[in-house]
Amino acid sequence: MELERDTANAFINYLISHGYPKESITLEWGNKYRRVDIAILDLATNIPVAIYEIKGNKNRTSFEMGINQLKRFADDLEYPVKMGLVFRKETTPYFEYFDITDLNEMNKTDYVKEINTNQRITEPLNYNYLATTKLKEIDRQKKIKEKTIDIFKVLCHILIPIIIAIFFLLDSLEIYPITTERIIVLGILIGILLAPYYTKIQFGNFITLIKNEEKKKENDER
Known part of the structure; x- marks a missing residue:
């Protein structure tokens, strides 16, 4: 849990340094039945425009678990949001971010293959662009x-x-x-x-x- 907390802090610091308002970043957003590790809220409406799960080691199990968690939460929201998995990394910036928003267009096997070759590593979108488009x-x-x-x-x-x-x-x-x-x-x-x-x-x-x-x-x- 300590390692995941460090990964979450590294990711949050990265978001803030790239223009995300600190008050838009919410930890453990949801209700007692379902929640996500990090949600990015639109400040005007206070609704999530992006959701993220923080995971430790990058492997098939943690990847598929993260996908399932985000998909269930997104299904409850009933509107499209940006979704991403954040894994621990030993070197700067101390996390790896994988965008899974277009998961419906691919299957999990393809994603796992791309994770193994680091093809899915991306950077989180600009906050203003993200909030506006969503x-x-x-x-x-x-x-x-x-x-x-x-x-x-x-x-x-x-x-x-x-x-x-x-x-x-x-x-x-x-x-x-x-x-x-x-x-x-x-x-x-x-x-x-x-x-x-x-x-x-x-x-x-x-x-x-x-x-x-x-x-x-x-x-x-x-």
């Missing part, structure tokens, strides 16, 4: 969410009531009598219709949960 993507995702919510509202307030009204009208005209089985089928069909939109509007819930936990912690400490 926030643009986050904003795009939010707009998609807003559009999805609009469609969801139309379905809930207009289309589904019309379908239900037609259903009861057909029953009153004795064309399509209402039965328990048909009500269940109707409910299932409505659920199938709404499900894709409901999952999409969950964007940001993980971050909101973390922020609420942080506020609660601050209040408890007062």
